[in-house]
Structures are given as structure tokens and as C-alpha cells.
Amino acid sequence: MAQKSSTRRKRRSTDELIADYEKKIRDVKARAKEKELKSSPAMKKAVSLVKAMDRCLSEAAEEGNNHLRHAVADGRKALSKYLQTQGVTLPKANLPRGRKPS
Numbered sequence: 001m002a003q004k005s006s007t008r009r010k011r012r013s014t015d016e017l018i019a020d021y022e023k024k025i026r027d028v029k030a031r032a033k034e035k036e037l038k039s040s041p042a043m044k045k046a047v048s049l050v051k052a053m054d055r056c057l058s059e060a061a062e063e064g065n066n067h068l069r070h071a072v073a074d075g076r077k078a079l080s081k082y083l084q085t086q087g088v089t090l091p092k093a094n095l096p097r098g099r100k101p102s
């Protein structure tokens with residue numbers, strides 16, 4: 001048998017419910033905006049370019065080519081910064097750490 005809990009359930013107030021629903025509405029609107037952006041052919045190419053850069057970063061890491069990794073990472077940072085300001089979410093990259101090779 002299930003034991004009764006001595007604590008009582010706290011019911012949320014109408015203000016708390018309204019705030020939660022407003023947050024859900026903002027999330028839905030943000031997803032709709034992102035979907036609209038991703039339908040643009042230029043944005044599709046830009047997102048696929050970022051994904052290709054991510055693949056290049058991982059392959060360069062396997063080869064140990066640090067010069068290429070840092071060069072591609074610099075390009076990816078600039079492009080991803082622009083796309084994020086437009087509202088597009090991108091996958092997390094495995095960017096190189098440490099100093100750039102000279």
C-alpha cells in the first residue's frame with residue numbers, strides 16, 4: 001500500500017499559471033520564427049555550412065592538424081554568431097582549446 005504523505009499539495013495561483021502559459025506561448029513563437037528562418041534557402045545553406053565545418057573540425061582533430069582546426073573554428077565562430085542573432089539554434093561544436101599554433 002502507498003503511504004500517505006504528511007505534506008499537503010500546494011496549488012498554483014492563477015498568476016503562476018498565467019506566467020507558465022505565457023512562457024509556453026513565447027517558446028512556441030520562437031520555434032515558429034526559427035522554422036520560418038530555416039525555410040529560407042540561404043539560411044538552409046548557412047546551417048549546412050556550419051555542420052560541414054563541424055565535420056571538418058572533427059576530421060582535422062583526428063589527423064592532428066591544429067592549424068586547420070583553428071582556421072575553421074574562426075570561420076565557424078563568425079558565422080554561428082550571425083545565425084544565433086537571427087534566432088537559429090545550432091549544434092554545439094567541438095572547438096579547439098588553447099593557444100593557436102604559430
